[in-house]
Amino acid sequence: AQTVTQSQPEMSVQEAETVTLSCTYDTSENNYYLFWYKQPPSRQMILVIRQEAYKQQNATENRFSVNFQKAAKSFSLKISDSQLGDTAMYFCAFRADFGNEKLTFGTGTRLTIIP
Amino acid sequence: EAGVAQSPRYKIIEKRQSVAFWCNPISGHATLYWYQQILGQGPKLLIQFQNNGVVDDSQLPKDRFSAERLKGVDSTLKIQPAKLEDSAVYLCASSPNRAHSYEQYFGPGTRLTVT
Numbered sequence: 001a002q003t004v005t006q007s008q009p010e011m012s013v014q015e016a017e018t019v020t021l022s023c024t025y026d027t028s029e030n031n032y033y034l035f036w037y038k039q040p041p042s043r044q045m046i047l048v049i050r051q052e053a054y055k056q057q058n059a060t061e062n063r064f065s066v067n068f069q070k071a072a073k074s075f076s077l078k079i080s081d082s083q084l085g086d087t088a089m090y091f092c093a094f095r096a097d098f099g100n101e102k103l104t105f106g107t108g109t110r111l112t113i114i115p
Numbered sequence: 116e117a118g119v120a121q122s123p124r125y126k127i128i129e130k131r132q133s134v135a136f137w138c139n140p141i142s143g144h145a146t147l148y149w150y151q152q153i154l155g156q157g158p159k160l161l162i163q164f165q166n167n168g169v170v171d172d173s174q175l176p177k178d179r180f181s182a183e184r185l186k187g188v189d190s191t192l193k194i195q196p197a198k199l200e201d202s203a204v205y206l207c208a209s210s211p212n213r214a215h216s217y218e219q220y221f222g223p224g225t226r227l228t229v230t
Contacts, residue, residue: 004157044118045158045206045221091157102148102171103219105157 002027002094006106013082014114020067021077021109023092029053031097034068034075039108040088048090051075053097079111087113117141119222121207127228133195136225140188140209146170148219149182149192150206158206164190165212197229 003026013019025034036048051059051068058066063083067076079086092106120139128134140147145166150158161180163171166187175182179198184190194201204224211218 044223047218093157101146102160102163103158105159107155107157 002029002032002096002104004092004094004104004106006092006109008109009107010110010112012112012114015082015084017082018078018080019082019111021079021090021092021111023075023077023106025073025075025092025094027073027094027096029096033095033097034066035093035095035103036064036066036077037091037093037105038086038088039091040085045091049077082113084113084115087111119207119209119220121205121222121225123225124223125226125228127230128197130199130229131196133193134197134227135194136192136205136207136227138190138192138207138222140190140207141220143211144209144220145187145212146210147184147190148208148210149190150208152204152206152224154203161192194227197227199229202227202229 005024008022032053034051037045038048039045049059049061049064049066051066058068063080065078089108089110091108093103095103122137126134147164149161151161152158161175162182164184167184180194182192204226206224207222208219
């Protein structure tokens with residue numbers, strides 16, 4: 001069974017600064033996907049970024065990028081030039097490649113952007 | 116395109132009562148998921164449908180929870196009888212098909228409070 005651990009329950013950062021959210025996972029799979037989801041207050045969860053384990057290049061989506069360290073089973077999210085709209089719960093999630101497509105989520109990090 | 120719809124948005128019931136939640140996925144999406152998100156935790160998959168068939172219900176408490184997707188479109192999740200520990204947000208998500216389940220689109224959720 002896979003596990004996903006987010007060790008930072010809460011974080012805060014000044015607007016326009018850079019913040020990094022941590023995630024580690026445990027799996028015996030070799031092929032899998034990792035995700036960061038954002039859940040704003042009272043709003044629905046949306047996908048921020050996705051990383052395929054077989055890709056060595058770290059995924060980037062505008063101000064969001066990841067640092068994927070497969071050997072260390074680490075998958076951190078960096079948010080650059082943070083904006084007030086980035087305030088949300090952020091969940092790291094794992095999905096195996098074949099046979100079991102369910103998402104396994106971490107416990108989340110509550111990120112607050114301070115004006 | 117319309118998103119995933121869920122109703123009701125909020126529900127308060129007493130323990131031992133019954134409750135039902137409804138989900139209408141994005142049009143054309145073959146795969147539908149129900150997640151339970153307890154306060155302070157990440158979402159946990161309860162059941163996954165592919166069209167009107169069950170793919171994974173290993174974490175569904177079948178003595179009290181049931182779900183159906185009779186025509187392969189909308190779905191209903193029922194709890195009977197409810198317990199205090201069922202208080203949570205119930206999220207519905209859909210994806211185009213199993214091969215693309217990394218693209219899961221979430222609804223706004225139903226917040227259930229059991230008193």
